Amino acid sequence: MAKQKLDIKLLSAIDFPSDVARSVALNIMNRHFKHTPNDEKLKIIQHVLETPESYLQHATLGLLAHKVAAKILLAEPFEVFQLNDEPKHFDVFGSKHIEVSAINQMALAMRLPVAEKGALMPDAHQGYGLPIGGVFATKNAVVPYGVGMDIGCRMSLTILEQTDAYVEDKRYELKKALENYTHFGNDGFLDFDQHHDVLDHPDFSLMPLLKKLHGKAVKQLGSSGSGNHFVEFGVVTLYEGNQTSLPAGRYAALLSHSGSRSLGANIAQHYTNIAMNTCKLPREAKHLAWLDLNSEAGEEYWRSMNLAGEYAKACHDRIHKNLCEALGIQQVLNIENHHNFAWRERIGDDDYIVHRKGATPAAKDVLGIIPGSMTAAGYIVRGLGNDVSLNSAAHGAGRKMSRDRAKNSFTMSSLKKELQSKNVTLIGGGVDEAPLAYKDIDLVMKSQTTLVAIEGEFLPRVVRMAKD
Incomplete structure (x- = not known):
């Protein structure tokens, strides 16, 4: 392909924040993108100007991104906040199962000026921003890292018309x-066409960031992430007197765990950067920066977060539909819930923004799913509406080992023996997800008897995860 040289005249259509940025852009394009068509060069420049945070580590575009980001930072007003000397009270459920670092991390969050209420679930462990298993309430402020990078990460359980023998x-x-009908990880996508109404949501056209992310959202529809995300077939046992619409018994079932894919991660990173640039906090708490929901950025994040949540649900809908159609089987009941999200909720006599980062909504009589591990039972639960926990419960067994520690502690041979002993077939996965890297789900459940009632259980049998 012939070289195409960019000139100042062609750049006149782009609004640069400074003459220096324009000069840097021109130099980068003509040195490093010689064989790229000029219209494509303009698109690249425009994207860097609009989302400089995405390019700060880029080998060639990083210099332009830093020039733009520095200009934005100087132009945007920001406010410096100090942490309160003492954290506001928060209740800890199952403290004997929780590492001190997670409790300390929650205490740090409860020193924020916007902190109102908090709680820590029995599966809690250290994370970024809020600990995993942290529940955090504010008044009209949202903390993007209080929701997390995987916005709308959720559980979806489909009980099938077949009995347990089918599995x-x-x-x-x-x-x-x-x-053949699921895909894991960030590379590639399912090789057959599928659609969902969420892809036609007007915010994909109205909001510049979402517009840029739409193409990848289309490709990743119906797929799952890496790490502890899974799709698995197993057996559900519904207990006598359960509050679902089905009688007690044993059923074939399909369970999935994943979130909003690249869409949610990009939204989280974009608005966390805005929050950190406009809400200055001490170094140890900088990732807990918040957005006022009355601000333009706060409103944009809230709309984007909710769309990411809808997209996460759509991915699960497609996963279950694709598998059931491929197997020629029918769904009879679906139970689902987010566990990385923020909601407007009333607790007591006041309204709050309730962040649940790795926590299951457990308002009165609300059904949800709390999984165990690739070999341990998960549980169908009904919320008891406990205000002390901010109407929340654990979202799983919770890790007791980091991924690195698990890799150094277990072998594939020991994992295969464990799978065989529990009659579980595993596709993908690795020793970082070994069952012994997780807490005992039954001990976790015993620590939250005031938060949820158990309606039934799910035992995994055929499990697919991302490759290690």
Whole structure:
């Protein structure tokens, strides 16, 4: 392809924050993008100007991104906040299962000027911003890292028309369906067409950031992330007197765990950067920067977060639909819930913004799913509406080992023996997700009997995860 040289005249259509930025852009394009068509060069420059935070580490575009980001930082008003000397009170459920670092991290969050209420769930462990298992309430302020990078990470359980015997009788067919109709990780996507109404949401056209992310959202629809995300077939046992619409018994079921993919991660990073640039906090708390929901950025984040939540649900809907259609089976009941999200909720006599980062909504009689591990039971639960926990419960067993420690502690041979002993077939996965890297789910459940009632359980049988 012939070289195409960019000149100042062609750049006149772009509004640069400074003459220096314009000069840097021109130099970068003509040195490093010689064979790129000029219209494509203009698109690249425009994207850097609009989302400089995405390019700060880029080998060639990083210099331009830093020039733009520095100009924005100087132009945007910001306010410096100090932490309160003492944290506001927060209740800890199952403290004997929780590492001190997670409790300290929650205490730091409760020193924020916007902190109103908090609680720590029994599966809690250290994370970024809020600890995983942290529940944090404010008044009209949202902390992007209080929701997390994987906005709308959620559980979805479909109970099927088949009995439990179907899972054992059709194990090979279930394995092949998972291999052919699910996809994990950031690279690639499902190789068949699918659609969901969420892709036509008007905010994808109205908001510049979402417009840029729409194409990848289309490609990643119906797929899952890496880490502890999974899609699995198993057996559900509904207990006598359960509050679902089905009678007690044993059923074949499909369970999935994942979030909003690249869409949510980009939204989280973009608005966290804005929050950190406009809400200055001491170094140890900088990732807990918040956005006022009356501000333009706060309103944009709230709308984007909710769209990411809808997209996460759409991915689960497609996963379950794709698998059921491939196998020729029917769904009879679906139970689902977010566990990385923020909600407007009334607690007591006041309205709050309730952040649940790795916590299950557990308002009165609300159904949810709390998984165990790739071999341990998960539980169908009904919320008891406990205000002390901000109407929340654990979102899983919770890690007791970091991924690195798990990799150094277990072998694939020991993992295979564990899977065999529990009659579980695993596709993908790795020792970082070994069952012993997690807390005992039954001990976690015993620590929250005032938060949820157990309606039934799910036992995994054929599990697919991302490759280690």
